[in-house]
Amino acid sequence: MWDIAENLGAMLIFAEHRYYGESLPFGQDSYSDSKHLNYLTSEQALADFAVLIRELKSSIPGARLSPVIAIGGSYGGMLSAWLRMKYPNVVVGALAASAPIWQFPGMVPCGDFYKIVTMDFAKSGFDCDVNIRRSWKAVDNISSTAPGLQWLSEEFSLCAPLKNNQDSIGFKAWLQESWVNLAMVDYPYQASFLQPLPAWPIKAACKHLSFSSAVSDYSLLRGVSEAVKVYYNFTGNTPCLNTSQTATGSLGFLGWYYQACTEMVMPMCTDGVQDMFEPQEWDFQAFSDECHALFGVRPRADWAETAYGGKDIRSHSNIIFSNGGLDPWSGGGVTRNMSDSLVAIVIPDGAHHLDLRYNNERDPPSVRAARALEVKYFKEWITEAAAAA
Amino acid sequence: MWDIAENLGAMLIFAEHRYYGESLPFGQDSYSDSKHLNYLTSEQALADFAVLIRELKSSIPGARLSPVIAIGGSYGGMLSAWLRMKYPNVVVGALAASAPIWQFPGMVPCGDFYKIVTMDFAKSGFDCDVNIRRSWKAVDNISSTAPGLQWLSEEFSLCAPLKNNQDSIGFKAWLQESWVNLAMVDYPYQASFLQPLPAWPIKAACKHLSFSSAVSDYSLLRGVSEAVKVYYNFTGNTPCLNTSQTATGSLGFLGWYYQACTEMVMPMCTDGVQDMFEPQEWDFQAFSDECHALFGVRPRADWAETAYGGKDIRSHSNIIFSNGGLDPWSGGGVTRNMSDSLVAIVIPDGAHHLDLRYNNERDPPSVRAARALEVKYFKEWITEAAAAA
Numbered sequence: 001m002w003d004i005a006e007n008l009g010a011m012l013i014f015a016e017h018r019y020y021g022e023s024l025p026f027g028q029d030s031y032s033d034s035k036h037l038n039y040l041t042s043e044q045a046l047a048d049f050a051v052l053i054r055e056l057k058s059s060i061p062g063a064r065l066s067p068v069i070a071i072g073g074s075y076g077g078m079l080s081a082w083l084r085m086k087y088p089n090v091v092v093g094a095l096a097a098s099a100p101i102w103q104f105p106g107m108v109p110c111g112d113f114y115k116i117v118t119m120d121f122a123k124s125g126f127d128c129d130v131n132i133r134r135s136w137k138a139v140d141n142i143s144s145t146a147p148g149l150q151w152l153s154e155e156f157s158l159c160a161p162l163k164n165n166q167d168s169i170g171f172k173a174w175l176q177e178s179w180v181n182l183a184m185v186d187y188p189y190q191a192s193f194l195q196p197l198p199a200w201p202i203k204a205a206c207k208h209l210s211f212s213s214a215v216s217d218y219s220l221l222r223g224v225s226e227a228v229k230v231y232y233n234f235t236g237n238t239p240c241l242n243t244s245q246t247a248t249g250s251l252g253f254l255g256w257y258y259q260a261c262t263e264m265v266m267p268m269c270t271d272g273v274q275d276m277f278e279p280q281e282w283d284f285q286a287f288s289d290e291c292h293a294l295f296g297v298r299p300r301a302d303w304a305e306t307a308y309g310g311k312d313i314r315s316h317s318n319i320i321f322s323n324g325g326l327d328p329w330s331g332g333g334v335t336r337n338m339s340d341s342l343v344a345i346v347i348p349d350g351a352h353h354l355d356l357r358y359n360n361e362r363d364p365p366s367v368r369a370a371r372a373l374e375v376k377y378f379k380e381w382i383t384e385a386a387a388a389a
Numbered sequence: 390m391w392d393i394a395e396n397l398g399a400m401l402i403f404a405e406h407r408y409y410g411e412s413l414p415f416g417q418d419s420y421s422d423s424k425h426l427n428y429l430t431s432e433q434a435l436a437d438f439a440v441l442i443r444e445l446k447s448s449i450p451g452a453r454l455s456p457v458i459a460i461g462g463s464y465g466g467m468l469s470a471w472l473r474m475k476y477p478n479v480v481v482g483a484l485a486a487s488a489p490i491w492q493f494p495g496m497v498p499c500g501d502f503y504k505i506v507t508m509d510f511a512k513s514g515f516d517c518d519v520n521i522r523r524s525w526k527a528v529d530n531i532s533s534t535a536p537g538l539q540w541l542s543e544e545f546s547l548c549a550p551l552k553n554n555q556d557s558i559g560f561k562a563w564l565q566e567s568w569v570n571l572a573m574v575d576y577p578y579q580a581s582f583l584q585p586l587p588a589w590p591i592k593a594a595c596k597h598l599s600f601s602s603a604v605s606d607y608s609l610l611r612g613v614s615e616a617v618k619v620y621y622n623f624t625g626n627t628p629c630l631n632t633s634q635t636a637t638g639s640l641g642f643l644g645w646y647y648q649a650c651t652e653m654v655m656p657m658c659t660d661g662v663q664d665m666f667e668p669q670e671w672d673f674q675a676f677s678d679e680c681h682a683l684f685g686v687r688p689r690a691d692w693a694e695t696a697y698g699g700k701d702i703r704s705h706s707n708i709i710f711s712n713g714g715l716d717p718w719s720g721g722g723v724t725r726n727m728s729d730s731l732v733a734i735v736i737p738d739g740a741h742h743l744d745l746r747y748n749n750e751r752d753p754p755s756v757r758a759a760r761a762l763e764v765k766y767f768k769e770w771i772t773e774a775a776a777a778a
Contacts, residue, residue: 043432050695086475088705089698306439309478314777316477317704388703 001071003359004375008382011063015052017045017079020252034296037258043307045079050087067385069378070094073353074329075256075264077321082308085316093318093381095374096334097353101321103266103332104304107311110269110282112331117183118275120326124186125206132179132209133276135224136172138217143168151218155225157233159240174243175224176277178231181246184352186326189362193352194247196235199362205230261291263307265299266332317341318381322370324350343377345370390460392748393764397771400452404441406434406468409641423685426647432696434468439476456774458767459483462742463718464645464653466710471697474705482707482770484763485723486742490710492655492721493693496700499658499671501720506572507664509715513575514595521568521598522665524613525561527606532557540607544614546622548629563632564613565666567620570635573741575715578751582741583636585624588751594619650680652696654688655721706730707770711759713739732766734759 016023019040024030057063070091072080077099084094122129142148153161189199198204208226270277321334325348349364405412408429413419446452459480461469466488473483511518531537542550578588587593597615659666677687710723714737738753
């Protein structure tokens, strides 16, 4: 956006989503209970953006007739697409980057997400996925004894030592989420989106995981430890690893979890065969019970499809869906053109919304081409809007 | 709908809007205060309809793949259009009959509504509009004395006699609303939409109002009394006229008034020159104060335009906007095609959503043609949907 704004004569506006960052409608009480959380919905957020855009256009000198394009990545990309769908009078088009608008029940197989993560590791080093798949049993074996738990805690430099079987389950979940996050941010250059990381971080991590099958549990997990520290300690300044956290800074985890527990129900599953994780079926009831325990709410599994159209979005227009081939979220993305003006772009070498990042000399040609195409569409929409005004 | 359903192989579903009729979310308390009324919005109603349609399609045998067309008149027509705009995945198209989707602030002149009412009376009898315009001053003159008030009360067979100046203001407002209602239901045959009425009721009323300019206030108001009784006492069974009511049965007046006081802000005004009423400017502040006094809420004048697109609805598709040339609400309707699939139909001899009524041998050719065209579009949408499925 910063790279192209001047060329397009554009003003950039970054709008904060209600209940995130400093946009707390009830201040400190915003997250206190479901009554206060009740206004945290994607529909309300879209209405905020629509009102904000109209307000800015009426109050900023010269902006009254300016066409507006919505741009966002991830959930922000979903919101961008939905803003165009629901308020086509407010935005002339949208770039929905790495927006998994089809990650809802019944739209894509629940296992696609983790299959893509696995593929990223499989192609980034010899038997990297195979060794991660083996590591779960190795953790089970070693964590079955007290000295084993102690060894794991020390080897992984954990801030809080593992004490029992329950802790080791949490430890495996944390490892799994670390691999997922690495897949999301597998960028071709050093970057600091979820964590400060080297270029192509999965390749860097997989260097520690290229064992043949004969390796011992201890050696294997020593490799896992080195690999996971590529993610958590690339700077060398991390004193210990905190298994209750997988990203630096606040991405508003609790807010997103509440949204997942109400409208944004995204089924995920693993089978341990087509992916490198322990088998875990999608269990809506368990998820619903967890939501109820945590927030006092139960998710409405079908609402996202009703509200946002699911696969039936052909009647909309002027939306670009860009997807990274390395990004697990591309499994729930729109990767084929739906019409002349609902356009899919796939960036085979791209991770999570790489196209939204600054231009970089190490950018693969596929993302350069994607950005050029995106700008071409932006210009078309602007021309269309000027003609219609 | 009943006339064409069989031919189209259609099931007819009539969904009741929340807070109207028996659909009271909090039972007797639904209207008790603004906290309980908070869920009465057009957006929530649209969501209800979307959820209902999906539920019916999934539960009624054989309905799963059936395309759905939204049909409605007046506010129901607005909802039909908006349902297609906001949930094009749920309905393949909409017939918005006499739907004043542009009756919101800044979209059409606030005086158009009453100009159309006036035109209806002007063309339905000699000087009919002129004499109604004169009648307001006559009411003022006569109601300025106690015997005059008594004479008026008796002449108009009022259930509650007029007692003072305040009552006579209310009396004039009631007369004005009666003329408006007559314009809405100026059908070519006997009908009972707002009241039981003869064919072409304005013509029947105007028979009593064809005075030359020399007439006295008393004679003029005797004529007004006869004319208004065409509306209130066509059956001859009305013992007295109740000035606090202008329609038989419940059209959910209070619910609509709350909606007008929140989202559905519809500016209206008169100038006494281009219309036959006493001049009255649109006063948003006064309206807002009235809303606050009554419901504890204040209207959001711009929200309807933000939410539903105002004049900028070109990106939508498959909506028919039908309008009656006699209907005052056509002033806020879409009367020109916006695109190949946003189609306007004008029925010059039609009052409020005449096209939605049963076929009748006295139907003017214009409404027969409109209905035929509507069915043609319905069939196209159904064919389109089948091709896309």
